Amino acid sequence: xxxxxxxxxxxxxxxxxxxxxxxxxxxxxxxxxxxxxxxxxxxxxxxxxxxxxxxxxxxxxxxxxxxxxxxxxxxxxxxxxxxxxxxxxxxxxxxxxxxxxxxxxxxxxxxxxxxxxxxxxxxxxxxxxxxxxxxxxxxxxxxxxxxxxxxxxxxxxxxxxxxxxxxxxxxxxxxxxxxxxxxxxxxxxxxxxxxxxxxxxxxxxxxxxxxxxxxxxxxxxxxxxxxxxxxxxxxxxxxxxxxxxxxxxxxxxxxxxxxxxxxxxxxxxxxxxxxxxxxxxxxxxxxxxxxxxxxxxxxxxxxxxxxxxxxxxxxxxxxxxxxxxxxxxxxxxxxxxxxxxxxxxxxxxxxxxxxxxxxxxxxxxxxxxxxxxxxxxxxxxxxxxxxxxxxxxxxxxxxxxxxxxxxxxxxxxxxxxxxxxxxxxxxxxxxxxxxxxxxxxxxxxxxxxxxxxxxxxxxxxxxxxxxxxxxxxxxxxxxxxxxxxxxxxxxxxxxxxxxxxxxxxxxxxxxxxxxxxxxxxxxxxxxxxxxxxxxxxxxxxxxxxxxxxxxxxxxxxxxxxxxxxxxxxxxxxxxxxxxxxxxxxxxxxxxxxxxxxxxxxxxxxxxxxxxxxxxxxx
Amino acid sequence: xxxxxxxxxxxxxxxxxxxxxxxxxxxxxxxxxxxxxxxxxxxxxxxxxxxxxxxxxxxxxxxxxxxxxxxxxxxxxxxxxxxxxxxxxxxxxxxxxxxxxxxxxxxxxxxxxxxxxxxxxxxxxxxxxxxxxxxxxxxxxxxxxxxxxxxxxxxxxxxxxxxxxxxxxxxxxxxxxxxxxxxxxxxxxxxxxxxxxxxxxxxxxxxxxxxxxxxxxxxxxxxxxxxxxxxxxxxxxxxxxxxxxxxxxxxxxxxxxxxxxxxxxxxxxxxxxxxxxxxxxxxxxxxxxxxxxxxxxxxxxxxxxxxxxxxxxxxxxxxxxxxxxxxxxxx
Numbered sequence: 031x032x033x034x035x036x037x038x039x040x041x042x043x044x045x046x047x048x049x050x051x052x053x054x055x056x057x058x059x060x061x062x063x064x065x066x067x068x069x070x071x072x073x074x075x076x077x078x079x080x081x082x083x084x085x086x087x088x089x090x091x092x093x094x095x096x097x098x099x100x101x102x103x104x105x106x107x108x109x110x111x112x113x114x115x116x117x118x119x120x121x122x123x124x125x126x127x128x129x130x131x132x133x134x135x136x137x138x139x140x141x142x143x144x145x146x147x148x149x150x151x152x153x154x155x156x157x158x159x160x161x162x163x164x165x166x167x168x169x170x171x172x173x174x175x176x177x178x179x180x181x182x183x184x185x186x187x188x189x190x191x192x193x194x195x196x197x198x199x200x201x202x203x204x205x206x207x208x209x210x211x212x213x214x215x216x217x218x219x220x221x222x223x224x225x226x227x228x229x230x231x232x233x234x235x236x237x238x239x240x241x242x243x244x245x246x247x248x249x250x251x252x253x254x255x256x257x258x259x260x261x262x263x264x265x266x267x268x269x270x271x272x273x274x275x276x277x278x279x280x281x282x283x284x285x286x287x288x289x290x291x292x293x294x295x296x297x298x299x300x301x302x303x304x305x306x307x308x309x310x311x312x313x314x315x316x317x318x319x320x321x322x323x324x325x326x327x328x329x330x331x332x333x334x335x336x337x338x339x340x341x342x343x344x345x346x347x348x349x350x351x352x353x354x355x356x357x358x359x360x361x362x363x364x365x366x367x368x369x370x371x372x373x374x375x376x377x378x379x380x381x382x383x384x385x386x387x388x389x390x391x392x393x394x395x396x397x398x399x400x401x402x403x404x405x406x407x408x409x410x411x412x413x414x415x416x417x418x419x420x421x422x423x424x425x426x427x428x429x430x431x432x433x434x435x436x437x438x439x440x441x442x443x444x445x446x447x448x449x450x451x452x453x454x455x456x457x458x459x460x461x462x463x464x465x466x467x468x469x470x471x472x473x474x475x476x477x478x479x480x481x482x483x484x485x486x487x488x489x490x491x492x493x494x495x496x497x498x499x500x501x502x503x504x505x506x507x508x509x510x511x512x513x514x515x516x517x518x519x520x521x522x523x524x525x526x527x528x529x530x531x532x533x534x535x536x537x538x539x540x541x542x543x544x545x546x547x548x549x550x551x552x553x554x555x556x557x558x559x560x561x562x563x564x565x566x567x568x569x570x571x572x573x574x575x576x577x578x579x580x581x582x583x584x585x586x587x588x589x590x591x592x593x594x595x596x597x598x599x600x601x602x603x604x605x606x607x608x609x610x611x612x613x614x615x616x617x618x619x620x621x622x623x624x625x626x627x628x629x630x631x632x633x634x635x636x637x638x639x640x641x642x643x644x645x646x647x648x
Numbered sequence: 649x650x651x652x653x654x655x656x657x658x659x660x661x662x663x664x665x666x667x668x669x670x671x672x673x674x675x676x677x678x679x680x681x682x683x684x685x686x687x688x689x690x691x692x693x694x695x696x697x698x699x700x701x702x703x704x705x706x707x708x709x710x711x712x713x714x715x716x717x718x719x720x721x722x723x724x725x726x727x728x729x730x731x732x733x734x735x736x737x738x739x740x741x742x743x744x745x746x747x748x749x750x751x752x753x754x755x756x757x758x759x760x761x762x763x764x765x766x767x768x769x770x771x772x773x774x775x776x777x778x779x780x781x782x783x784x785x786x787x788x789x790x791x792x793x794x795x796x797x798x799x800x801x802x803x804x805x806x807x808x809x810x811x812x813x814x815x816x817x818x819x820x821x822x823x824x825x826x827x828x829x830x831x832x833x834x835x836x837x838x839x840x841x842x843x844x845x846x847x848x849x850x851x852x853x854x855x856x857x858x859x860x861x862x863x864x865x866x867x868x869x870x871x872x873x874x875x876x877x878x879x880x881x882x883x884x885x886x887x888x889x890x891x892x893x894x895x896x897x898x899x900x901x902x903x904x905x906x907x908x909x910x911x912x913x914x915x916x917x918x919x920x921x922x923x924x925x926x927x928x929x930x931x932x933x934x935x936x937x938x939x940x941x942x943x944x945x946x947x948x949x950x951x952x953x954x955x956x957x958x959x960x961x962x963x964x965x966x967x968x969x970x971x972x973x974x975x976x977x978x979x
Contacts, residue, residue, distance in 0.1 A: 345938075360939030371943075417721040421738065485935070489739050491925055492719025500715070508925055509820075 068646040069332045070628065071352045073339030080297035080310060082273035083204045086220055088534055088637055091273055095639040096317055096333070098276040098302035101178050101197070101255075102267060103158035104537065104638040105133065106151040108144040115154055122438070122538065124163055125156035130325060137643035141630040148383050151632055153538045155267060159184055159192070159277065159303065159324070163267065173229060173246075174262045180253040185322045186279050187300075187307035194255040199280040201247045205231045219568045220274040223546055224536075227259040227266050261588045264595070268537035277303055305642040306333060313338055317641070329645035344623075353625045359423040362621070379623040382425075386434050386535035386635045388543065391490065391613040394527050396573045399463035399472065406610040408461070409528070410447040411454035412497035413490060418616050421489055425621050429614035432543050432603055436635060438592075439540035439599045446607055446614055451497040458502060471505040474528040477517035487530055490615075521571045530615075531571065535636045540599040545583050548606055550575040574611035678972030685968035688961035692905070695958050699755030702748040714742035716749045717925045728946050735946045747951050749927035754909045754958075757842050761908040762901050765847030770900055771893075774855045775885050778862025785859070792852040800849060804911055807845050808920040815841055838922050846911045854900025861896055865889050899969040906962040913955060929955050 077090035082098050085091055107115055107123050115123035129136065144150045157163050160178040167175045184192040205221040225231045229246030246258040259266050269275065282296040300308050305328045306317035317333040339346065347355035357380060363369040365380040391413070393400040400406055415428035430446040433439050463469040476487045491508065498504050506528075521529050536542050550563040552575050563570055579602050586598035606612070620633035629645045679685045705712045720740035728735045734743035777788040795803065819837040865871060866889070874884050915921035916930025924931050932951050940947055 358939075360937055360943070363943070417719070420721045420724070485738050488925065489719050489721070492717055492739055492741065495715065496718045496720075500718070508923070 067331045068329060069334060070330050070354075070641065070644065070646065071334045071336065072354050073343045073346060073352055074315075074335040074337065075339075076312065076315070076337040077310075080300045080308065081294070082276040082278065082302075083200075083220060085273050091637045093308065093315065093317075093335070094273045094276070094302075095304070095637060096306045096641050097300050097304045097308045098273065098278070099158050099304045099639070100270055100273075100276040101158060101160040101180075102163060102270045103156050104271045104636075105130075105154050105156040106632055106634060106638065106640075107154045108140050108150055109152050110144065110150075111140070112152045112154070123152060123154035125154050126163075127157045127161045130156050130158070134326060134329065134643050134645075138630055138645060141632075145630065145632045146381075148381075151383075151634075153635070153638070155271070166262065168262065169258070173258050173260055174266075175256055175258045176267070177250070178255045178257065180255060181324050182253055183322075183324045184303050185324075186303055187320060188279070189322075190279060190281065190301075192277060192303055193252045194249045195252070196277050196280055197255050198244075198247050198249050199283075200276070200278045201225065201228070201231070201244050202234065202242075203278070203283060204274050205234045205244055219565065220272075222565050223569060224269045224272045224274040227261075227263055227269070229258045229260050262590060263587050264590065264592075265537070265539045265541045265587075268539050268542075272536050304639070306330075311337075323642070325642070328642045330641060333641055347623060347625075350625075353628050354631070355623050357621045357623050359421075359425060362423055362425075376623060379626060381620070381622050381624060381631075381633050383620045383633045384434075384436050384635050385618050385620050386436050386538065387532060387618055388429055388432055388434050389486075389530070389532040389615045389618065390429070390432075391615060392521070392529050392531050392572050393611060394524055394529075394571075394573060395575075395611050396524065397527055398468040399461070399466070400527055402461050402463055403609055404457045404461045405463060405469065406613075407447060408454040408457040409494070409498065410610050410613040411450045411457065413493055413613060413615075414449040415446070415615055416449070417493065418486065418489060421485060422616060422618070425619050426616035427619070429616050432547075432606060432612065432614055433540050433599070434535070434543075434617045437535060437538050437540060437543070439596045439603075441600045441603060444600070444604065444607065447610060451501075454497060455502060458498070458504070469504055471507050472527050473507050473509060475509040475517065475520060475526045476530055490530070522567060524567060524571075524573060529571070538636075540596070540603075541583075541587065544599055544602055544606065545587070548572065548574050548611060549580055549583050551580050551584075572611035574606070574609065576605060576609055579605045579609075679965075679968060682968045682972075684964055688964040688968070691957060691961040692965070695751060695954070696755045696759070698748050699751040699753075702752030703756065705745075706749065706752060712745045712748060714745045716741060716746045716927050725944055734950045735944070737947055738940075743947060743950065746927050746932065747954065750929045750932060750951065751954065753839065753922055753926065753928045754912055757839055757846070757912045758905050758908040760839070760843040761846050761850065762904050764843060766850070766901060766904045767897070769847060769851045770854050770858065770904075771890070771897065773851060774858030774862055774893075775889070777855065778859035779866055779881070779885055779889065781863065781866075785863075788855070788859075792856060795849050796852045800907075800911075801914060803849055804845060804915055805918065805920060807848070808841070808915055811845075812841065812920060838926070842912055842915060842921050846908045850904055850907045850911070854896070854903065857900065858893055858896055861893060862889055865892055895969060895972060899966055902962050902966040902969060906959050906966070909955075909962070910959060 074092065075089055077085075077093045078087065079085055079090050080093060080097065082094045085094050105125055107125070112123040115125055115129070125133075155163055159180055161181055162179065164176040164178055167177070169175060180192075180194055180197075186192055204225055219235070221231055221235055226235070228244060230241070230244040231246065233241045234244055246260075248256045248258070250256050257270075279301040282301050283292055284290070285292070298310055300310070302308075303324075305320055305323045305325070307320050309316045309318070314337055315335045317335070319328050319331050321327045336352070343352055343355040344357070344361055346352045357365070363371040364373040365377040366372055367374075367377070391409070393406050393409075395401055395406070419426050419428045427435070431441050431444045433441065435442070458464060458469070461469070474491070491506065494506055499506055517529075520526050521531065533543065533547060536546075546569055548570055549565070550570055550573075552561050553564050554560070555562050563573070563575065567573055582598050582602040582605070586595050586602065589595040589598060607614070620635070622633050624631045627646050627648060629647045630643050632640070634640055679689060701711055718741065720736075723732075723736050723740040724738055726732050726736040726740075732742050732744065734747060736742055737746070773788055777785045816837070823837075871884055871888055874888050879888075912921055912928065913930040913933070916923075916928040917934050918930075919934075921930060922928035924935075929951055936948055
């Protein structure tokens with residue numbers, strides 16, 4: 031699932047973290063003993079939004095995946111059984127509607143066998159509100175249609191019956207762009223990133239006169255929906271698992287009686303079709319089981335997300351106040367038998383697994399001196415990602431490529447820019463900016479709160495100080511850590527020179543990394559007359575533009591042969607590594623501890639709906 | 649009566665006399681007699697000396713063996729040794745150098761507050777308020793009471809949080825225009841903001857004490873006589889009243905020392921003061937986790953001991969001063 035989060039000590043695995051509030055709840059076991067309720071407790075920051083069409087980070091997606099649902103979804107299946115489910119779909123497993131209906135109990139069965147092992151699960155595409163994952167139908171005009179048969183027993187949390195009309199409305203709202211008189215206050219063009227393959231989405235987004243609907247989404251009956259995309263794109267179905275494609279209740283947005291349009295406030299409380307209904311709050315957000323859920327009521331009665339956690343959840347975890355905690359490098363010794371702090375009970379509760387993510391340094395390639403690839407490359411050569419790996423104490427893998435291991439198209443032969451301080455010096459001295467004001471001081475911004483952004487960026491700074499600042503007299507001015515919103519606005523608006531960022535997979539396809547993050551296709555803005563990227567700079571924060579790279583991505587989008595498609599992405603990736611809009615730093619790992627009474631939790635490599643399968647047992 | 653001199657004391661002799669009054673004052677004599685107070689004075693002097701060494705190193709004199717920001721991961725978490733007396737942190741940075749740099753930050757701010765603002769603001773406000781009385785007195789007292797009615801830390805937070813961003817923007821832009829990037833880089837601008845903010849609110853206590861003493865002195869016999877002889881207000885204030893306040897002024901300054909060091913550390917800890925990578929004790933304490941306390945206690949002890957003892961010593965000095973000033977000792 032996608033993210034653009036502040037780098038907190040590089041331990042993205044700790045996103046669940048944060049410690050007990052002042053009036054800590056009674057230990058879980060006590061509550062269960064008294065009420066018999068199955069409650070899962072965790073600490074989590076308050077989500078930025080509960081509007082699925084505005085959410086684009088891990089923090090809100092974690093909630094939205096449980097509260098809402100869409101046509102398709104992502105499910106983990108054991109690698110050993112994956113072949114059973116693998117059809118001809120990228121060689122990746124795909125579940126049928128029938129399997130989905132058995133899923134909670136099937137999952138519990140898998141849990142007993144596979145979940146304790148590291149890296150034992152693969153991501154599968156599965157139908158959710160749709161009865162089955164549809165076949166592609168190739169039309170004579172080059173477009174491709176998918177006809178979704180919807181389940182008939184889908185209800186919103188308020189009891190309203192959901193039909194295909196709700197989906198059509200949802201897609202049209204998502205694509206309403208920045209039209210203030212329409213339904214949204216969007217500035218995040220999620221629809222452009224995740225739905226623009228659908229015929230008519232871009233026409234509606236870019237305010238073409240008279241385009242009131244998305245022509246590629248057709249209601250063929252109350253329970254039949256046809257989606258037409260502009261070309262055969264094999265990654266498209268994955269995009270329907272992203273929150274932007276989830277179904278929302280039209281009556282919550284447009285008041286059926288007064289016709290008044292709610293832009294933001296409609297999500298309190300949200301009305302979705304997912305396995306849990308939500309009561310949001312400032313102190314905690316409580317998700318309660320939706321007994322009308324079309325795939326069967328989830329096992330858990332409640333999930334309590336405490337928003338008032340402090341710095342370390344691990345104490346709350348030890349005290350039995352939460353059921354899950356991130357385990358950072360500070361507490362890893364508790365899991366290692368050779369260490370004096372080894373705690374066998376804790377070690378049994380510890381789980382780790384890969385995360386499909388990439389953390390990187392991003393340059394603003396439009397701002398001098400970083401519009402010169404040599405300068406960018408020199409900064410990359412002065413960074414030793416192995417050192418970051420040492421700090422990560424095994425929770426990181428040094429990144430050589432943009433696409434992380436585990437995602438189709440990962441190129442294990444690719445090597446990034448090597449660590450070479452001498453070479454960096456030569457490159458900088460040979461650069462056209464050498465000796466100019468632009469290269470005398472450069473600005474480095476970091477996200478975070480408090481006085482220090484974290485040891486990860488401190489380490490990067492320390493290396494640059496050693497290899498660039500001191501020997502070459504280039505000052506690296508560090509701006510104060512900016513909190514989430516400010517940081518994101520600066521990076522999106524191009525008001526930076528160097529920044530640190532991360533990206534977590536939305537779906538296991540290379541398109542999610544290369545195309546969404548670095549594709550530009552420079553066009554002339556019809557209104558301002560200035561040149562800009564086709565999708566503006568919403569996601570391509572590096573403002574990177576290389577026509578050859580773009581051409582390869584465009585070719586890869588419609589390539590039907592998987593091997594050829596992967597080859598195209600790998601070639602594009604080599605170009606991007608070579609041009610250094612990013613310095614890939616590390617891929618991180620999940621590192622959590624989970625209480626033994628929680629059955630079926632697996633640290634997923636990206637955000638996927640998981641609480642619907644989890645049980646609490648004694 | 650025949651004066652002891654042949655002519656009235658001249659200008660340069662006056663300065664000399666004030667200095668002598670200070671040297672011979674019972675404050676200095678008293679401190680010399682009190683062992684704890686002299687110990688505190690020496691400790692504070694050492695703190696400033698270390699801060700000065702760090703300052704010289706930061707402007708380019710190669711005094712200290714390591715760089716406070718440069719990382720060396722191969723030497724991370726080294727326990728104290730001869731080459732790293734305070735050990736090294738998570739990123740292999742020498743803790744002693746970082747502590748010295750943090751002392752530079754603290755001592756720069758407190759010196760600025762005391763020398764740049766404290767003395768001037770305290771004495772002039774107290775003289776105006778105590779000597780003239782009337783509406784000037786009411787105004788200063790009312791403002792002071794308002795300021796002291798609000799908890800200091802909250803006031804500091806409100807001011808830095810509201811002014812800080814605009815100020816930083818202004819500094820960054822100005823620095824770019826006049827090509828003084830080092831201002832933005834070195835953290836001097838941040839130190840200056842802290843100086844202003846701390847000075848703005850730290851005067852209240854000592855001004856109140858001075859003011860009440862002045863309003864007593866104003867009515868005393870020797871001031872009356874001076875006034876009767878036609879001495880100007882300025883002459884009375886600086887020549888007759890000020891020398892009688894030396895003890896209280898020194899007391900005010902010693903508490904200002906503790907306030908300014910404490911405020912810098914507190915604000916930096918909250919992310920409103922000095923920003924990393926510029927070293928500060930506040931940031932150091934912020935970045936140490938509970939796990940560091942358990943696993944790498946040596947990272948925590950030197951900065952904690954230094955900060956606590958400096959604060960303790962400045963209060964000790966203040967305490968000694970109170971007892972000296974308020975007693976007949978040394979007269």
